[in-house]
Amino acid sequence: MKILRTLLLLLASAPALALPLPGESPHQSIGVVNCASSMCHGAVAPWKESNILHNEYSTWLRLDKHAGAYQLLFNDDSKRIAKKLGLAKPAHEEKICLDCHAHNPAHEKRGGRFSITDGVSCEGCHGPAEKWVESHTEPDATHARNVQEGLYPTDQPVAMAKLCVSCHFGNENKLVTHRIMGAGHPRLSFDLDTFANFQPPHYKIDADWKERKGSYDGVRLWAIGQGVAVQSLLTTLAHPTRGRDGLFPELVLFDCHACHHPMSAQRWQPRLGIGPGKIRLNDANLLMLRNIVKALYPAYAPGFTAQAQRLHQTIAGEADWQQQDALKEAKKLTAMVEQQLRLFEKRRFTNNDLKAILNELVAEGIADSYSDYAGAEQAYMAIAGVASHLQKAGGFSVERARQINAVLGSMRTALASDEKYQPAAFKAELLKLRQLTGTPAANTPAARPAVKPS
Ligand code: HEC
Ligand code: HEC
Ligand code: HEC
Ligand code: HEC
Structure with missing residues (x-):
């Protein structure tokens, strides 16, 4: 037994x-x-x-x-x-x-x-x-068959996320490596919900779709996309050949702008528990995931945050941590994310969940976590996406949605150039957003904000 x-x-x-x-x-x-x-x-x-x-x-x-x-x-x-x-x-x-x-x-x-x-x-x-x-058009065909x-199964959020992420973020089998970036490939930025909305629609999520395939939820898809991107990052990092390039780790897994900025811009801030002059893992997706966990599963949040920090510290070889432990810590974090994915898959995201996530996304930035461009860019797509779903579900008045859209516009301006990104300007917009999203008002839809930063 x-x-x-x-x-x-x-x-x-x-x-x-x-x-x-x-x-x-x-x-x-x-x-x-x-x-x-x-x-x-x-x-x-x-x-x-x-x-x-x-x-x-x-x-x-x-x-x-x-x-x-x-x-x-x-x-x-x-x-x-x-x-x-x-x-x-x-x-x-x-x-x-x-x-x-x-x-x-x-x-x-x-x-x-x-x-x-x-x-x-x-x-x-x-x-x-x-x-x-042949068989999928027969009268007795079912989706399961x-x-x-x-x-x-593109209708299954985790399967869909793995599919899109495999090309739009990469994994241990296919990757836009730093060498390919160095040769001129554009930097990839991806958010599953945003990109699913951006793809010219060739399918319609309507009553019969739901009957044949189950529920569709953009915020759940976004959350799952974050988890799958983190898993791809960690498994690639831990991969014996893919994870390195000569003496160096595979640089594309790290924050691009940790290296690519002028020396005169002294912008180091204490974050992640690692000292100045260190390259940082690109933690944009990890940050989003942490916000979701904080909002929906607060009891898990301290453990998750601590594990992410341990990974950053082992990679950087901080005081008590040995670099060779990094892979072990990466595996532990991957297991945590696997558990989270299962929770997200089963969860019905309510309006209160969306509000809590939105508040965390904004608060995280006000606490200076979006000092790296990649984090700010993810946060922007996340906030625009969650706010838009919340608004469609009646979370904001038309007037409030208009005000939020205006702030989202200014956030896009702050993100217009990755090389000229000023965290302070982005944070100023988040402070405005906190005023607007803190107190959601009643009903009626308006247009989805244009979501992708150019
Ligand atoms: C980039 C990925 C992608 C490509 C390329 C793509 N699809 Fe899809 N397709 C999806 C996703 C995601 C869905 C929505 C989930 C689902 O219904 O399985 C979907 C749904 C569908 C559906 C189901 C609609 C329903 O109501 O059940 C059909 C039919 C379909 N696609 C046909 C096609 C055909 C034909 C092509 C090529 C001309 C194509 N797709 C290309 C991703 C893609
Ligand atoms: C086999 C690899 C592959 C898969 C799988 C894939 N994509 Fe793509 N996708 C690409 C490539 C390559 C481009 C760039 C094409 C171009 O710029 O002309 C692209 C472009 C896009 C664009 C247009 C982006 C823009 O800047 O205009 C969207 C949106 C998109 N993909 C969404 C998705 C979604 C959603 C999925 C999963 C359902 C998905 N893709 C799966 C390779 C892939
Ligand atoms: C891990 C998957 C991946 C690999 C490997 C990859 N690409 Fe891409 N590439 C993409 C995606 C996804 C996009 C679209 C990015 C977007 O629009 O968000 C893209 C965009 C591009 C663009 C810019 C397209 C545009 O619309 O401006 C060029 C050029 C390009 N790739 C060339 C290459 C070449 C050449 C190689 C091989 C050396 C390569 N790519 C390898 C995924 C990949
Ligand atoms: C650890 C530091 C580091 C990180 C992290 C890093 N790079 Fe680089 N990058 C370099 C170095 C060093 C070069 C080579 C510069 C040279 O040849 O002058 C380079 C070169 C490049 C080049 C070619 C520039 C040129 O002058 O031809 C591009 C493009 C690039 N990196 C993009 C990226 C992107 C995109 C990321 C993040 C996904 C990234 N880099 C992350 C250090 C880094």
Whole structure:
């Protein structure tokens, strides 16, 4: 009995990682051409009497940047990056680029009509269709059966987060390394809820979607995205080869602006329990996660904060901490995040939860935690996202939403240039925001704020 129980517990706690991402799936990819017929997903306009829109292909092809992700590997920027890196082949033939700029399964997993030129294709997100392309349109098809046959469960928040994060943040298997950044690749900034909203919609979360697939909650998705990004950061850091580059750790995991700022700008502040002149892990996602934990699971917050601080201190080799302990501390923190993900998955985020999170996000900045640009940028996307969901749920009056939008606009201005970022200006806006969000008023919707900093 006891063994059985332990086994069940083990099964229950097996990380969802076991699910292969579309690029690593054992099934064959058959190519976008198989989805594009006007009776399938290539309709010109959405159908009215159907669960799905049927014009997914048209939306993707015309509006979605994923469709052009491969083509951009031919542009001058890509050529320059490839040249500076000294790649043997042009960017559009190099695995290190194709793994994120296309659906790039192994050659033996490609069907006759598969084409790499389709970029981040339907199968790049929904999984190779070999086994389900026929059956998913049969009258008795169910979502569960499709998933069993290799459809990637994009409707499951953790699975979706792992998918998007694998390209938009990277993981131990594919990464925009500091070398690639140094060759000119743009810095990646990502927030799952924001980006899910930014992707030109080819699906509609309506009553039948919920009936077939369960609940959809933008704030939960955001929270889960934060946890998955932290896990990716930590597993990459702990990876024996990916985590370093020569004598150095992989620098892309650290705060870019800890190194990339003029020496005359003496901006060191005590934070994270590490001294001046140290490079800091990029803790933007960790900070967001800490705010969620503080707001929703206050009893766990001190332990989580302490563990994050221990990691920062071991990496920096602070007084009582040895560098070689860093990997151990990273693993402990990863386990904590795994637990949090399970809590988030099950939670129904209420308006009170959203208010509590928003208050923490603002308070964290007023306590000077957003002194690094990457943290401030994450906080901005988080605040704009949570405030917008709260407002849609009737948390703010139209007038209040207008005032909040104005402050969000000024926050974007403060973030306009990463190199000229002034933490004090950003904090001044947070102080204004505290006045406005501290006392949410009644009902009625207004437009979602434009969320992405340029
Ligand atoms: C870990 C995934 C990943 C890898 C590896 C990667 N990229 Fe990217 N790349 C991205 C993402 C995601 C974006 C879009 C960033 C955004 O808009 O938020 C991007 C953007 C770009 C852009 C700018 C596009 C634009 O619209 O201005 C260029 C150019 C580029 N990548 C070239 C390359 C080249 C060349 C390589 C190989 C040396 C490469 N990338 C490797 C994920 C990756
Ligand atoms: C960048 C990732 C991505 C790409 C590329 C992508 N999708 Fe999706 N798709 C999603 C997500 C996320 C959802 C929403 C979650 C869900 O319903 O599973 C979704 C949902 C759908 C749905 C389900 C709608 C419903 O009501 O159940 C269909 C059908 C669909 N996509 C078809 C396509 C087709 C066809 C293509 C290619 C032309 C495509 N998708 C490309 C991510 C993607
Ligand atoms: C296989 C890699 C890959 C996956 C998986 C992926 N993306 Fe992307 N995504 C990219 C690349 C590469 C670009 C940049 C394309 C360009 O700039 O033309 C991009 C661009 C975008 C953009 C446009 C950004 C901008 O600056 O305009 C959004 C939004 C986006 N992705 C959202 C998502 C979401 C949401 C998911 C998960 C459902 C996802 N992506 C999954 C590779 C990927
Ligand atoms: C530990 C310090 C450190 C960190 C952290 C760091 N870099 Fe760098 N970066 C360097 C050094 C050193 C160089 C090489 C400078 C040179 O060649 O003059 C460099 C070069 C670059 C270059 C090329 C600049 C040029 O003059 O050609 C870019 C772009 C870049 N880094 C981006 C980033 C980004 C983006 C991040 C964060 C994701 C980051 N760096 C994090 C130290 C760092």
